[in-house]
Amino acid sequence: MKIATWNVNSIRQREGHVQRWLEQNRPDVLFLQEIKCEAAAFPSLPFHGLGYTTEAVGQKSYNGVAVLAREPFTVVHRALPGLPEGDAQARYIEIETAGMTLIGIYLPNGNSRGDEGFAYKLAWMDRLADRAQVLLDADRPVVITGDFNVCPADVDFAPGALPPTDALVRLESRQRFRRLLWMGLTDAVRAIHPHGPVYTFWDYQAGAWQRDLGLRIDHALLSPTLAERLVSAEADRQERDQPQPSDHVPVTVEIH
C-alpha cells in the first residue's frame, strides 16, 4: 500500500502536475496540502477520471487539505479535535480505510503574527499529540502525514537555509515533534534513511533548488504495527525540476 503526501501550493495552479504524478506513481492514497481554495472549488473530476475518490477541506485563499484514494474511505474528522470552536483554518482531515486511520495535516508555519502565531503552532501540535494518543491507546493502525513545518534535527535543513530562530527549527517545535516519536510513532523517511539530508522543500527564492538549500518538513509518522511493515519512504526530488513546480515535492511511504 502506497500512501503519499504533497503540499501543492494551490491545487488550481498544480492540477495538471497532480494528474500526471498520479498516473506515473499510482499511490493508493494521496494527501494534499495548501490547496488554497474552498472545498466546492476543488477540481475533483480529473481525479475521478483516474479512479480516485476525493474529499477536500478548504477555505478561501489560504491553507486547505484534501485526500484522494482509490478504495472507499470514511471521513472521520474535518478539523483537529480539541481546537477551540470557531477555528476555521482548514488544516486537518482524518479518514478510515482498509482498517487504518489516515490523517493528513498542514501544520501551522508559526512565523507570522509574532508570538501569537508561534503559540498557535505549538497549541496545534499539542492537540495533534492528544489525538495521536487517543488513537494509539485504542491500538489503531495510524498514519499521520503531511506538511509538519518542522525540521526535526539539524540534518533536516541545509546550513544557512534558516536562521536558528525560525519557527521550523525552534526548540519548542522540535520538542513537540519528538513527543510524537516518544509516544511510539515512527518517522518513516528517517527510518529508511537513517543518515544525511532527505529534503522535501526548496524555496523559490535565491536559487535554493539549484544550490540544494532544502528542508525536510513533510513527514509520515507510523504507528508500531505499520512501522514493522514499512518497506520504503522516499521524497520525489524529480518533481521540483518540473515547469512551474510546487516548492514542496511528494513524499511516499510503502507499507506491506
Next chain:
DNA sequence: ATGCCGGGTCCTACCCGA
C-alpha cells in the same frame, strides 16, 4: 534573516509562506 519567488485577493498593493 529574509520576502529576491510565487501563490492568494476587496485588482493592485498587500498578506502569507518557510
